[in-house]
Amino acid sequence: MADRTGGFNIAAFSFLRSGRSSQHAEVCAGSTDLCSEGLFDMLLPKKDRKTQLSLGDYAKEIAGIGHRDGGRAAWEAGWGNVAVWLAHKYFPDEIGSAHADEFHRPFVSMALLPYDASAERATGGILIKNGTWKPVVWNWRARWNILVIPNPRKRKKHEEVAIVLIPISDIMLRGGRETFGFDAGANPEILIRSVFVPKHRTVSLKALMRGDGNAQAGYWQYRLSAAALLTIHAVLPLYGVAAAARAPASGRQVLRRDTRVTLEALRNIDAATHMLSGLLQRMQVRAICNVPLVTDECRGIRRTAVLAGHLILTAVDSLASICHGKTDDDQIEMQSRWRDARTLGLCAEVAIRSFATLFEGP
Template structure:
């Protein structure tokens, strides 16, 4: 199918956020959550409103500027870039909710912070008059400590079968459990959401299949492409920033750092092109999402390119970590060293299900070779 090409010319101003992210990178890693200053800076940069429909004061922006901004912020702090990107991405998901819910979310302005836990579906949703009763736990909701709303997915009855529905729940109706203990991306505060028999009105729900296809004419391009076309691309962007940041760290000679030895320089010569190749892959994938044909091949190619970009980032930081650690007696850089932190962040981020290469490759082969 062919979708109308809309010029996604909105740009995110990340200058202040980059400075804030760099200043607090070590602190948010240790605290396992962002600082409020970082959250305020990502709002000021325009991330939460980036995909919000123009009707509600949002930018209805494109994927290419979001990916580029996420990479730039990720060079300073991948965890901050991860949360900023997802706050934008979840605004796009919320745009699929019925109009009454959209008014509740954005009626006071487009900078609402929306967290989400939609994959895999969790909890229990019971149909009741006027809506649904939700209870249970939903894990891995990045940035949820600061969220005004959260999107949660559950499997529900649908005729003779089942489907997945997404439910919008406002702050005050859910609890957050401090469960995030990952090795990397610690600062994302990817904690668990808990609900106890919470009523969600029918107008605050949407069926997941709505997000998997294209929509009717008249919607902005960013609201008219399948979730599967763009999800992996957005998840990969902070990892590319982390890999580029590791390249910069290994090449620097700041206070307390030895001058790069020959092993580090050779690692830089190999890892730097890998990181930039990953950036180019995402740039091309985001461009395909912003304009042109959307079909099974494009979706498969974007998924595969994002997965390969993540693998390139892992390869780049592994090589740098090993070579850079050789300067410290072969034991690797200390845990608080920026190279160590970026290495942890890339490995954790690359473990996300959306960036697994095997299913992406299977989809690619099926789409291109039948």
Template sequence: MTTESAAPVAQKVPSREELVERANSLRAQLWEAAPEVDRERRLKTANFEAIRDAGLIQLFVPKRLGGFDAGMRTFLEVTIALGRGCASSAWVTGVLNTGNWWAASYSEQAQDEVWTTNPFATTAGVLAPTSEVEVVEGGVKLNGKWGYASGSNHCDWASVCYPSVVPGRRDLNLALVPMKDLTVEDTWFIAGMRGTGSNTLVARDVFVPEHRLRSATGLFNGDHVHTGPNVSHRVSLAGLASLSLAGAQLGQAQAALDYVIEKAPKRSITTTTYSSQSESVGFQIDVAEASAMIDAAVKSTQDAADQLDDYAAKGEHPPEVVRTGLRVGMARAMRQTFHAVDLLMTAHGSSAFAEVNPLQRIWRDAGVASRHAAFNMRVSQELAGKSLLDQNPSSVSFLV
């Protein structure tokens, strides 16, 4: 958890270049700690504090409360840079920034509670409505569990989802809850992305006042895009949700490519006359192919970020066909990214699977991350296809 500090004061908003440079400056520190992060299943406190103190989790905090109102392209480039050091660190940074974006969508009273005394406060978020809700005087009472709560080890607040209180309606709602009112079950035992702390949040008879409640359905429908002084808060929630997880994967794929290229001159190819992998045409082709796949995935995701920024700047919600198309594009980019890492594992050789080799950790992380629900290719394609054929993609998924 972060510690409380004085009320936020006005500050100069750093440029994209400065924020990305801050992220790049942490790469070596994150890379060195990544094996421990994987082993201990949580970020090192010192590394999380370095990310936080660099302002890299204030990207979407409202300007009036000390935040930066950063764009989606900035968000992406920051998480890519962090991902080149440690995918779990980049993932948590992406998720907590998104959680703060959600927190900024609540009432000003709620925003003030989050950030007035602690401008570095962080918010986790879970969209699955896995809870029961009871309407009580002045708010609601929540009981339930929310799994896969990435960043649960490092957040001060959580934005959790609950179903409609009106029988028969499919509306989703959000409640902003301080972590002191929740418990965390240590459930994140998985092959990859182990440091993300994607544990389970538990609420038992937790009261949430009305000013810390809002409609999630309204956010997905774009009810927020025409209002407010912060351009970043007009962006499509569906686009933000996918983009927030992409940078970590792209960055770690770039790190894998760098590692394989760095080691190639001093590695032979067993059972051949090649004393250096670099001399092998087959190896050269594999490296070139992996590099092209990563470059294409980065470019595709950058284009998606720019498109989201353009719509937000105009105060427009992207049309449904655009939103579903962006989701397919990002799912395809993440699939390409994993295939590139897998190809690099083969090119490097079987020692890539040694526990001391960072490639096996990147391969495990990429394998898990690329299978996140936001990047489910078949679901994404179905949503896009329904939109193109004038059917209702929301009948399949709310992430539209």
């Protein structure tokens, strides 16, 4: 395979980022193969699933891997599912059958708001003159990318952007070591120069908020609007952060030297988890009853998720301070894990604010 990154060694990329581009690539030692575990297509109605995956079960799947890789596995799986869901809901003809099987697994990358981008109307579609994005989730096996671009057709509030589906052949990649603060896997920047996107591969923000698109025979996943599903994923990655933050503190002798700080930090983590559980229960009732989340509800959920994330970050900082400057291997390991959890918490906050800007306007 050609190196699309301008010299970066693709074989060295962490498999946490869904592995190398080859469908038969070997898993690197010490990494997590989320693809082979079927964690990138949980929102799709699989052929071998007699009953649809409920929102509660889906949340448990994401939360269940929260402790792995410092919470990054939950982040990658959650946002990877969003990207696949968006592609199948709004661009089913381009992506193909939503019934994933062993040989046709869907892989889609996604970026939210661009660093900078400009587009203009063209006959039969949109011409993206230029743009630069950092992916919220990047998959080296993906053939398609979902991007947010300025919509040159609309000037009203809530209609200033559009979602487009771009094939991998239409983008350029610039190698990088960080995406939303991650430094363990190498995600690229996405560059676009003079790319035409036909109308059937664009969808307006209004349609996303309204929930238009492929209904897929009543699956709750497809009844949701994009705003609602992105709101759900303001909550789910934070389960991973909470699990990653709490795990190092369990049964560690070194933390017993400062019981007050430890207990206060754990209380903050538990309080954040309780807040997140309440949000999830509310969204689950909406999904079961087929009642859409309205804009104000989505906004309130995002704000509560930000508060929960703040509690977790405060707890992580307190726990890390106990081990600060220590040279014991166990303490160094704990510091490293809390550093990962803090990074992920900051990533979640950036993502929440990004799509809050996307769905609420400037």
